[in-house]
Amino acid sequence: MSEAPARRRLDPRLYQIGALAGLLAWGLLARRLDVTPGRAALLLAAALGAQYAATRIWRLPSFEPKSALISGLSLCLLLRTNSDAVAFGAAASAISSKFLLRWKGKHLFNPTNFGIVAAMLATGRVWVSPAQWGNAAFFGFLLACAGILVVHRAARSDVTFAFLAVYLGLLFARSTWLGEPAAIPLHRLQNGALLLFAFFMISDPRTTPDSRGGRILFGSLVAVGAAWIQFRLFRTNGLLWSLALFSLAVPLIDRILPGRRYAWAGNTTGPMPAKGVFDETLDPPRLLPGLLRSQPAGPPVLRVLRGEGGRPTL
């Protein structure tokens, strides 16, 4: 990469990679997570390999490992299976979903979410242990997760806040209705999986709606859906199912409440990414050469983003 523009903001993905890697190391060493170093290596290799393959297939300007690394690390933290083949498949499908399941130049699912949900549906040999973190080191965990808010400078934290506010509200309201002591909803909140989900998964700026109103709506819907699955249907992994389900509604939310598309490495009105930092979200002609040539090009900001620098023309 060439020299970055002065005072360019830290890429939130770097923070996320650091935080996830730290949590994984802590989980392996102190929490006896059900994941071996070998399995972690397999998941990371599969995610990066799939990203590399996609880079070649779709002739992207350069290999961009950060997102794939985040997906791989998240899978290490969440996905559990006895089968290496299933683990590999989940990681590969997580990354592939970014390139295959798209709507108007935007991928539909958070890759980790898609990888886990797809593997659960397709194989039945995958599970997630939502309580694996325990609640002993909750505040340390919270701190590590909340760090992302600082890095994002709250740019896309609205979805996290909306989700947490609605979800907490539902938890406490239900407990109050049932006459349960406050210890019960508090115990449910002190959950590492919930934090990972709220700060790193649902907040994925690439799959959330473009407008602030849309994101708040989206976060609230996911919270209601998760609570419904957990407390009305009595199924596990309500968070993951709900996010996957409502991700399908994002195109609709974007239509009703349109807004500006997000790009990594700073916000879209700030300085542009350095050379080589590109947006994976390609317009259709680029995505499937020849097949969709007659389609109109994507929004102008995306084409500028693929350039070598300069300012967006919006």
Added chain:
Amino acid sequence: MAKGDARLFNRASQVVLVRDGDRTVLTMANDYRGDPKEFAVVVPVPTFLEREQIHVGERTVVEHLDAYSAPRLVEYFDPDPCMRVAMEMKVAAQDAAKPASAASRRERSLGVTVEARYTVGEYDILILSARESAGLETWLRENGYRIPDGASRVLGGYLKQKMRFFVAKVNLEEQARLGFSYLRPIQVAYESPKFMLPIRLGMANADGPQELFVYALTRRGRVETTNYRTVRLPADQDVPAYVKEDFGNFYKALFAEQVRRERMQTVFLEYAWDMGWCDPCAADPLSREELKTLGVFWLDEAPEAGRGGSNVFVTRLHVRYDEAHFPEDLVFQETADRQNFQGRYIIRHPFTGTIACGVGERYREEVRQRQEQEARNLATLTGWPLDPIRVKLKLPPPGGEKKWWERIWGGR
């Protein structure tokens, strides 16, 4: 061969949860030894129960399941260091249970509905629903159930979730007629998405932590709690040979120490295995007939294609809990994990015969180092102080080892 006491853990309950899809068969075993007149259970259940959904099972089957899944000690005898062969023996630890107590009378009042009334085996059983918890609490009190103060809050939560209350007490005439001197486990079968175990009611009257064993029998794989961390009991460690003399005590101390280390915040996995086999076996696997009496209803169906083993997987969970550390009921999920796990501890007896070849000195040194490690393992596992263990093993005090320079020139 040593054997653990059958009543190692006081105030322990044993529950067998047979679960597949939304179908659950719950077996509640107890070793209640007081006056049967005083015995009663009050359990929230997710649905109304027909007479045919309730059954009285056999205690021996639960005891067998306990023995089969209990932590075990394996013994190896060092061969003549000049000639290596091994032998194996095993010892199992067992545990036991005990529930709540009370008595009963009167029909209806205070918005409480007796939805059904059955006599099953030696038990009189009521299925209750209620409009509000205060009424239910009063009803239970007036009918002689010793409901602790503050239970109505807990009852209210279950009522609002439209749960029923399963109330059982001993019918003394039936018990005398049937001729059982002990109380047999009560079994209920129901269909509900809720895969949970209500523990809050029991905690309301507890004067200290309670002990619970959950044996889950499922089709796909291991069961774990989704709202509390489930951890494996530390296992597969070498311990000093004298542990065999009181393996039950070792298991108790080990469990207490692990609970302390995890700050009483976790559920412990003690056994996870395909019901088809075991290695080493603390007891034989349960027969088809035994599994059937526990309610395994899918036995006649073929195991999933492309997967070896039988179609019953057993998980033994052990939890010590109190209200401060376990505020909410246990919620479970069945995972796809079919990895076997057992609480297995190893003792290795040194060779005691005459060592006729030249490796004797080196072998004795190896054994000494090994015993040092075993002593340390035992201290870490159980929280017992290291020094008395070393004394018991006649190990030289830590400072008494040869200095490194003494070993160079064979100093003495």
